[in-house]
Amino acid sequence: MAAAPVRAPLKLAPYISLVGAGVLIFTGLFSLAPSLPALRQHFIALPNIDVLVQIVGAGAAFTFAIGCLLSGRLIERAGYRSIYVGSLLTMGVAGTSAALIDNIYLIILTRAIVGFAVAGIVNSVLVAINRLLNEQAEARALGLQGAIGSVMAIGLFPIMGFLTSVDWRLAFSAHLIAFLFLPLALMLPVAASGEEHGEPGDFASAVRNVGALVGASAVFSGIVIFALAMFGPLFVLSLGVTDPQMQSLPPTATVIGSALGSWLTIPLRARFTLSRLLALTLFVEFMGLAVIALSFSFPGVIAGTLLGGLGTGLVAPILYACVIKASTGNPASGLGLMNALIYGAMILFPLVAMPLAQLVGSPRLMLMTLVGCGLLLMILLLLRTWHSGLPGRPVE
Template identity: 30%
Template sequence: MNKPVNALPVRLTLLFVSTLTVMAGATIAPSLPAMRQFFASVNNADFLVRLVLTAPALFIAIGAPIVGVLIDKFGRKPLLTLALAVYGIAGSSGLWLDSLGFILVGRALLGMSVAGVMVTATALIADYYVGAARGQFLGLQAAFMALGGVVFLTFGGFLADVNWRLPFLIYLVALILIPCVVFLLPEPIKNSSGDISSEETNTELPIAVIATTYIAALLSQIVFYMIPVQLPFYLKDLVNANASQSGLAIAFATFFSAVTSLLYQRIKSRFSFLSIYAIAFLNIAVGYGFISLAKSFPVVMGGLAITGLGLGLLTPNMTFCLTSITPQMARGRVLGGLTTSFFLGQFCSPLISQPLSLKVGLSATYGAGAVMMLVMSLITVIMLVRWK
């Protein structure tokens, strides 16, 4: 397996497939204000338009555990191929649908397909690589996801300035990747003695570590997704920003996220999993503090940069931690649970932040996110001290 999985076409296919997960929701974030205006006559349009952004997250959360069970039982490639086809068709449906309700149905199908893409792609990476090589590739995966976000968000912002429907075009890129998956990716051999490293011989699942990671993923995503969901409206109120400026601002955070993701394996070689969590949560807390107190666009951008540095460490750290302690036969299910935690947090984000912002304002809402991340960082530091 070493020769084919290290081949450049295999690596590029896995990386480009991974970028589809981050663009699932955030790509259309710059379109939200114009979409709200288009559907102004619809009851609860303000809430429903935000739901268009986050509805995929709920169905990713629902679908991910199912995907995890299926790929552990039947293999990775068939489900990944089907997921890419549904992704392209359902994701682009906003181009031609005039009903907000039907657009939400399309977003639900998109979410189910993203569950298939995200869980399967990450499971393939964990199957192909072990040890430091796995940590390095997971960091590279997170970096590609973030850089993909920069490209898709920036492009989506400019397209949204032309027409709010045009960013839906970007989802069609998934169809181009289907032949790459079919012809380039090898199906991993299950439980072959030659393919299992010493770190994977343990068949017991560390439930406490898995559950704690799931909770951290849920809470961090509730806070993080306030950026794509609320930032366009926050910038509109703050500096009367247009869609392209909002897209650039969100992409700015993802760019800095890519920087730390690329450096993840170097950082991991010097720090423990818990230490990296503490650093990441603290960065997000400081970044959100700047956003909350900002009176100008540059200050918001500075806060987004600091936030991005923390975000870039979280995903590879969680994934590397869980895949390092999980046997191959249960890897799909454990990664499915992690994916559910991530996207359940994204779905819950507007359900929590929108009522809060209506009551205290968006500035104070970002401040509340900063406090939550600071508390999580302090809890992690306490755990570090106690376990030394």
């Protein structure tokens, strides 16, 4: 039997280091998007510059997905605070050092390091939330983490655009925020390693803790996140909307919906079982895609991206809670696998998105194919709820 998790009371500062980590995810993985055109212009003389700039933009997300699979065992052995603090230092140093480099290949290397660091940050924070908070406070913290990250993203993109307009190198200074979290993280209790909370989990136990249906839901949700980012603007363009400010409204609606969804997880967790809440979330996600696919008006696309964003904001805290509930020991490996599935789907699906759209005939039919997959997952989850009596499973 695993020892009971530590429930040390947290003061405000260390609590902020947990619920505010969503800002670090955005900064490390997504904040450079507005600076990529300026980066391309600076290195325009290099061969294959378009590909290289895309690697700069996606490199951190790729290594993040890999790092999520590796960070779990490190957290189990060294403890969440050690990995959190070390990852913050790594992100701050590697992320800001790119501003001093005039070699795009070395910049790509720093982005890869940042991805691994963010993986350590995310997964150590999730383990800390599980170890330090009771179930009710845990649900609130997971919801707040997603909401804060989404709300900050709304304001940080324009800030990154302003910094880039001054000098593209200034965009990398955003990673200095990792140093601001350091004193907060150091105030967290020194938790024992995974051996004091149960046997460290291997990959097989992580797979069991995630489970087939929850894992499939994570993959589907990662695909939905990408589909909203890609197809919302695409459908707006197909309607003849060419104004860049108008084209930015679907992504903005997605982020607003995501923030609302993260907030809603807090009251919904008190009213629904995890399996029914996950089924509800899948319903909201695929309905958002359906509204986009069936819309032939600008307001319809905005409504679809807002609804889909609401679902993506709901889903991450619920998926994390499913893994935590299923874990009998340290949940770090299962949480790492969960993040790898979500973000891995976001990274890999673009490779098959357009070929799939061509295969089924159009982007609209492709989105409806995804709607069918989401509907099937929702039905399977509901059937499991009604017919499974197994205790401790992630969707119970």
